[in-house]
Amino acid sequence: MSEDRRLEVLRAIVEDYVQTREPVGSRMLVERHALGVSPATIRNDMAALEEGGYIAQPHTSAGRVPTDKGYRLFVDRLSTVKPLSGPEKRAIQAFIDEAVDLDDVVDRSVRVLAQLTQQVAVVQYPSLRRSAMRHLELVPVGERRLLVVIITDTGRVEQRTLELATAPSEAVVGELRARLNALAVGHRLAELITLLAHLPEVFEPDARPLVTAVTEIVEETLAQESEERIVLAGTANLARGPNDFTRSLGPVLEALEEQVVLLRLLTEMAEDSASVAVRIGHETQHEGLAETSFVTTGYGGDGDAVARIGSIGPTRMDYPATMASVRAVARYLSRVLAG
Amino acid sequence: MSEDRRLEVLRAIVEDYVQTREPVGSRMLVERHALGVSPATIRNDMAALEEGGYIAQPHTSAGRVPTDKGYRLFVDRLSTVKPLSGPEKRAIQAFIDEAVDLDDVVDRSVRVLAQLTQQVAVVQYPSLRRSAMRHLELVPVGERRLLVVIITDTGRVEQRTLELATAPSEAVVGELRARLNALAVGHRLAELITLLAHLPEVFEPDARPLVTAVTEIVEETLAQESEERIVLAGTANLARGPNDFTRSLGPVLEALEEQVVLLRLLTEMAEDSASVAVRIGHETQHEGLAETSFVTTGYGGDGDAVARIGSIGPTRMDYPATMASVRAVARYLSRVLAG
DNA sequence: AATTGGCACTCACGACCAGCGAGTGCTACC
């Protein structure tokens, strides 16, 4: 009973099950794949695979179904990413290229990915802290209010309103704006906190309250890193056709609405070494997502990514295809942001 | 057979059906409501109501269920909006008040509404054209690029990048910025197109290409009115508990992802005279939404609203409660935007 | 030692059927 064939059988089971959505039995297996042995032999292999926890049967007298562990082995050792077709690639690029601003880029990326994979797609907005400052604008609004607008190199715009005790002079605001920009432009926002620390001292005592107020609100904005924004698309794909989830998909949708949950997962996955990270079923460590898998990768930024993009589907999904799509969209997304 | 009692019967049917989710029969009806007549009498009334198309029976020997027409009569003539409780009101206000910027306000509003109604909530971003200009900023980026940032009085920020043939001088950009703001600040964006028409003529010939480029991109941004952004929350509520939809909820989710569809509906409903507009079942004129109802109202702006907010649920929903929640959230939302 | 054919066994699934009961419409009566 060769080890190689056993893995081959596992691959065959995964592929067939993904395609047919039905537990696969020994007969079907030999018919559809050129394994060169009889069903009985396969049955022995299957027994061994079940022993190892890679497959399971829903009930006696049914075929086998891959377990999370089985899928894991499959993506780690048995699958080869299948590249997208030329037209597909061009379509992605064309669609994303039409975007007019960052919101639009993100929106189009997530939609195109959902469309490609026929699953739920997720994009995390470019992280503020990892983006670089492109411009900081101070806009006086009315008498005692100041609008602080931060524009990053990824095109993200963040704004906060500041209530002031006294109306600042035009000149002071102008100087502050100039100094802030001189100091900060081009630097990663995460570095800003140290950069801004000594700024108040440069100004005359009168102006200091204003300066500290502004620097404080900038820092505060960055501290809200935890509140990173996330965008979903393709939720309808979950409900389409024969439903994949044993329980209803209520819990799944609920989990997807919990930004906290998604954020945790995306952050965790950022630490995986593989370029395209995969979480399968229970690996998500979340009740509602026990029957779903995540396929994500980073985008933007040459070394370390500025945020993540990915696809979410039933554990029973076409991993090679999904991984290819995610990688492709991430690539074009990065390109657009850099350009 | 009094007309009054017949309406009373209809109301009873709607209320019971909404509560129990089961077709309601004549016996149950007299037991749960003090109608003072016998089941047989009710049966006669029900026959009349069925004749009029207000109720229907799923199959012979089952109770009756309200039709779209029945619900319509109910919301138009039989229901009284039930006000929210004090604590509820305070909770809404407190939650929305915590928001730091427009995105956050919109996000919190839609989430609180979904939570209140236990349905899907939808908010339309404040319309650009109907907002007034608060500030327009021109930021040179690199050599030949100009970032155009428009900030409205509702806090919305819109930005576009402009590619230029020649690098503009600092002075020209400064003058253009000053003139644009002098001209446009405080005006509704919709009026801008006429206001900007003669601007290029004021400048020297050299600067004109720049000026027209900028005015053009501003106009272009406004023309994208059709691409208004929409935010949803609470989709998971559709799948929760005993499912209300006869077909699967796939089509519903699909329809909700079609921004175009939602936008059309919201715009149509803006023309209804009632302060809180209701679309029931087939009135949505959309296949996938045939079993859902929309309850929406405008927000922001004293006379005409700046955009809409609403709740989407099964036709079998608690209309009075939903209408109350929608109205309440819209009120606080308006207040925050105005403040 | 691995592979194979044969065989008894399990069990989900669909079809069929009968009894139950909620609900109706109709008619005769108050």
Place this chain on the structure above:
DNA sequence: GGTAGCACTCGCTGGTCGTGAGTGCCAATT
């Protein structure tokens, strides 16, 4: 007009049974 009684309809529930895909095991084969 309202009511009581009654025959009728029909979806739902639960039980029985046959079917077939699939398994595990064992003895025979290479």
